[in-house]
Amino acid sequence: MKKQYNTCKNIYAKPAFTATCASTSHSLAPDTLGRPCLLNSRGAATSQGGGKDRAGARLPNSQSVPEGHLAVYYRGGALLPSLSRPGYRLMLPFVTSCRAVQTTLQTDEIKNVPCGTSGGVMIYIDRIEVVNVLAPHAVYNTVRNYTADYDRALIFNKIHHELNQFCSIHTLQEVYIELFDQIDENLKLALQQDLNTLAPGLTIQAVRVTKPKIPEAIRRNFELVEAEKTKLLIATQKQKVVEKEAETERRKAVIEAEKMAQVAKIQYRQKVMETLTEKRISELEDAAFLAREKAKADAKYYTAQKAADSNKLKLTPAYLQLMKYQAISTNSKLYFGSSLPPNLFLGSCAFEQLVAPIAREAQLLSKGEKLHLRPRTTDT
Template identity: 45%
Template sequence: MSASNSGPVPQLHFARSAAPPPPQPPRVPSFRVSLSLVAGGIFIALFLKYALHSVPEGHVGVYWRGGKLLPHITEPGMRLKLPILDVYAPIQVTLQTDKVVDIPCGTKARTMIHFGKVEVVNRLQKAHVQSIIKDFGPEYDKLWIFSKIHHEMNQLCSKSTLQDIYVDKFDQIDEILKEALQADCTKYAPGIDIISVRVTKPRLPAAIVANYEAMEAERTRVNVARERAVVVHQEAQTEHKRAVMMAEKEAETSRIRMQQLLQEREAEQQRDMIQNEMYLGKQKAFADAEHYRVTREAEANKQKLTPEFLQMSFMTAISNNTKMYFGDKLPAMLLELHQILPALQGQLQL
């Protein structure tokens, strides 16, 4: 049964047909492709290094090509230039401070002093960047600020004494240097603005420093004595003013007291005058009343002077007389009185 089916024959045939293909030769990488990739990478690296650059804020970019300044500037940001051929430099156009240090200076008396630091705040105008860089290069401040500071400081010191530089005119040095720098920049390098100058106190030789310290100590003692004299003088003036004020106060008090006394006296006089006037008025009224009474009584008596009334009054007086007179002449006296009464009545009527 196995012979008639002949099964193993097709299996052997299948094995021959499924045999692997013959081996192929190994692949070798292309040298040209690798060289291109390397060249591309090198080009990109060179481009990024030498062509792409950044201009910082507050600056502008200036360029030279083959040593010649190009007639354009760039604003802050990412910029491109030709690699190797173009040279780029950032130029600051905002405020900057240049510090000039250790400046030797000889005074009029040939005393050597040193200024530790001079700070110059300046600014380059954007519109003049091309002309300034073309005439003086990117380090223009070395010529017009650093070197100029040394020159101006030596000029100033050679015309001044140590006392002027160190004490009397020290507060004017800043302004003198600023005006000198700005004058030259305006004349020879327009576009450079000198904003301010700050100068530190100079260093003096040790012997001179000792002398100045002694002078300063003596000046301090003199100032203290002067201030003390001023205080004493002010105290004396204050005491004098206080005494004057007290005297004026006492005088014013005395004047017020005298015025009060005078007013009291005047009031008393006025009161006495009023009392006198009242008394005189009262006496006058009393006198007038008495005069009126006497006048009226006289008028009444005048009307009473009649012979009958006189006779009656005479008789009443005789009767009221308690004394009796005796003698041979008494009747004659009575008779004479009786005869005189009419004449007396006539006189009274007149």
């Protein structure tokens, strides 16, 4: 146990047969023990001061109370209602005893606490530290109800009880590994809940629990399990790394494919636009060419029609007779007689040169009339 139970120190080497008149009021005045009293040779108490001391009288027994403590006094086994602050104080020796109660932060240490799990395995917790503080106003009631060793009844025994309650409903796996981080908080809450009722003014600040001691065979098994868990964790992490790398590669491939698809779509749209543009240009060129050809055809038709009309006007008996004589005049030979063959001039070059253009004009005229009579279709 780390806590030290202080007693009031005697500043004299030899005990003095003097006492102090104790005050009956429960207060924290600078000197709550009253003025010093002297004992005569018969044991009767007389007041000090106001006259010459009798023979055999000595100085009163002086005690020192350390800083951070309050002194409580017992007389004949009964707790006196007076308390003393730190400093020098006087008390009646042999009859009055003094105990110093700490009112600052202190640490109670419980060692080698046994604990039985729900599976029947007995384990030992090497050390449990309980940091607590007792308020000055609660010193008298706490000491009166639980003596100056109040922490043994309120903390030490309670720690054993609460720890066994916790272990009895949990397995070794839970106590040693899974719920070990909750033991200190559970102990603190359980202690403080009881202290709020049993000893108001005593506050638990913290509870620290060391790792339990378990049987060696079980400990080796736990170490093997932890080693396997570590291997599994490493393998799992490696698997996650591989999965992340594969996911990264897949995302890269998807992004690259999406980029290529977008590029291909843009190129396709560009080609479609180019094709549509070329088609439009071709349509415009075809329309222009068709218009030109139609204009040429109309011009040729008009020319042929006019030529045919002109030839119709020329094809008169007088004109034909004139053309006949002109053709005959080009021949180098002339034949006269009443019995000439009818096809005498059919093979002559002059006749062919004269008659052939007329025949072609007549043929073109007939074709033009047929085209003129055919219905025309409009191009859109």
